[in-house]
């Protein structure tokens with residue numbers, strides 16, 4: 001099929017997205033904090049932004065397991081079936097260089113063949129586990145037999161206090177339900193705003209906290225705020241981790257209007273025709289958005305008996321990545337993809353403004 005024709009078919013079928021433009025969150029960089037004369041320790045702590053724990057205060061870091069060198073087992077290799085639930089099966093290495101730009105592109109999903117009206121959606125949750133809300137997410141997913149991926153903040157799993165014990169138990173439930181568990185750093189740090197030593201510390205201590213609970217070192221890694229500089233990318237590459245970002249997100253972390261978040265989220269899914277959805281399993285707002293989203297997706301489920309009708313299929317992460325590997329988007333950059341999408345959208349909706357225009361900096 002001539003590529004120009006395929007590009008238009010592709011544009012026609014994938015013209016449902018809008019970018020998640022990601023500027024560096026306006027976190028005060030270490031340099032600014034330096035000017036404020038804060039000590040290096042204070043500067044480092046100021047860049048850590050793990051979402052606040054409700055009610056019971058977070059365990060003092062001193063509750064962490066005794067400091068000193070953390071013994072690491074052999075580093076995992078890619079496509080290590082041991083590292084993910086057995087049902088997930090191996091997945092391809094799409095981004096061995098751990099390039100952030102490539103990771104954003106991979107998140108945008110596969111190119112669909114003309115006539116193929118099945119669109120893939122995979123669900124991901126960040127910043128947990130929280131004993132209050134994460135179980136509600138697990139129940140909603142279990143009702144529809146959906147397997148998702150949870151990107152965990154290691155710090156919540158460390159310590160002997162009641163909350164740490166509950167958080168570990170919650171993560172065990174996540175693992176037992178067959179969901180993928182990924183590393184979201186130890187303290188939800190702005191990895192591009194801290195020292196190199198601290199970057200490595202955040203990645204490795206995050207992984208170690210998870211491994212102590214699940215017995216498996218996480219292979220998927222999601223940097224907070226989708227932020228990773230060259231050094232961070234090198235660190236991810238050196239550890240053979242799979243950098244995993246998202247393509248559908250509507251600031252559920254900072255908003256209370258779950259109905260509006262839901263509406264904007266499904267508008268973005270329709271515009272991109274699928275994608276990697278990011279929600280946060282630590283907020284009741286997000287739990288409400290999830291329940292509505294699952295209902296919406298169920299109503300628009302792809303029906304092989306009606307192949308001409310566009311429909312969504314919620315798949316697990318390895319299945320989504322296998323589809324991307326099998327049919328990658330033929331664009332060099334997201335800007336190029338966005339131009340095609342917007343053109344296709346305007347062609348289909350001459351009077352409408354592009355739905356789901358650029359999202360504000362994502363809150364991962």
Ligand SMILES: [Zn+2]
Pocket residue numbers: 126127184188224225363364
């Ligand atoms: Zn996050």
